[in-house]
Amino acid sequence: MSRNQALHILVAVLLFAVITVTQREIDKQELKSLAAGQKLLIFPKPAVLKMASLGHKNLVADYYWLKAIQYLGSCLILQLKPVRLYQYADFITDIDPKFFEAYYYPAVVMTIDRIDPLHNIALLEKGRKNLPEKGEIAYLLGFGYYYFMGERLKAAQNLKEAARLRNYAPYAILASRILAEDNNPELSLSILNELANDPKLANWSASMNQMMAGLKQQKILDQLNQKIAEYENLKHRYPEKLEELVSAGLLSSLPQDPLGGEFFINPQTRQAESTKKFYTGVYRPEGWK
Numbered sequence: 001m002s003r004n005q006a007l008h009i010l011v012a013v014l015l016f017a018v019i020t021v022t023q024r025e026i027d028k029q030e031l032k033s034l035a036a037g038q039k040l041l042i043f044p045k046p047a048v049l050k051m052a053s054l055g056h057k058n059l060v061a062d063y064y065w066l067k068a069i070q071y072l073g074s075c076l077i078l079q080l081k082p083v084r085l086y087q088y089a090d091f092i093t094d095i096d097p098k099f100f101e102a103y104y105y106p107a108v109v110m111t112i113d114r115i116d117p118l119h120n121i122a123l124l125e126k127g128r129k130n131l132p133e134k135g136e137i138a139y140l141l142g143f144g145y146y147y148f149m150g151e152r153l154k155a156a157q158n159l160k161e162a163a164r165l166r167n168y169a170p171y172a173i174l175a176s177r178i179l180a181e182d183n184n185p186e187l188s189l190s191i192l193n194e195l196a197n198d199p200k201l202a203n204w205s206a207s208m209n210q211m212m213a214g215l216k217q218q219k220i221l222d223q224l225n226q227k228i229a230e231y232e233n234l235k236h237r238y239p240e241k242l243e244e245l246v247s248a249g250l251l252s253s254l255p256q257d258p259l260g261g262e263f264f265i266n267p268q269t270r271q272a273e274s275t276k277k278f279y280t281g282v283y284r285p286e287g288w289k
Helices: 003-027 030-036 046-052 057-078 085-095 100-112 117-130 135-149 152-166 169-181 185-196 199-235 243-247
Strands: 263-266 271-274
Touching: 057 085, 057 100, 085 100, 085 117, 100 117, 100 135, 117 135, 135 152, 135 169, 152 169, 152 185, 169 185, 169 199, 185 199, 199 243, 199 263, 199 271
Parallel strands: none
Antiparallel strands: 263 271
């Protein structure tokens, strides 16, 4: 080892020691500030630490990752929601933009506890930008856009990408359900058609084909209900049977149900239905309605 290398290592160790001692002094007030709901007590800007680390940014990022875990533990002890977790995660990923765990695990906690959805989305978008190959981040982002922001198209796009990156078709099926719920069956079908031919997803072909059949059924039902409305405007009454749509010239023939059922008109709702029903919307877990 040369003299310059030894000096470089010594300076790095001393700088890290200064950072550690300074942060420990800050930590003495951490529990008090937590209980009082004050702002996060943390070292100066990430850029300062990156410069002071002399190329050892991963070591500094790891140190603050441990601080984030310690903070989460303190919140558990005090029975507080970890509302500052985003600040830690954002701070750490500014130091090391490729730190996957600092994106993923804080986002999981924030999602489960429904903490600060806007910052949660911002953290995950940052993760997608810096780690575009991580399907786990794409999945959480899709989940957040749907359940917290109500942005179905962005949710579906991220879930589709998660399915491709993770070779896990159920993410794509969820994306198709979200778009179907948004009355966009054509886009739902296009997502599944694109991924159904991927050999990496061959094990999920039956599930995707069933979902595609359900979407096609829903598309036909929508068309039939449109024709029922046209019949009512034309005849000033609702049809009792679908065959009346054919005799009125609104349909050339009755369509076949892709799921093998029979189409009919429900006399109570006056809407077309199938004897073999298929739910194309999203299954919401209890408490996420």
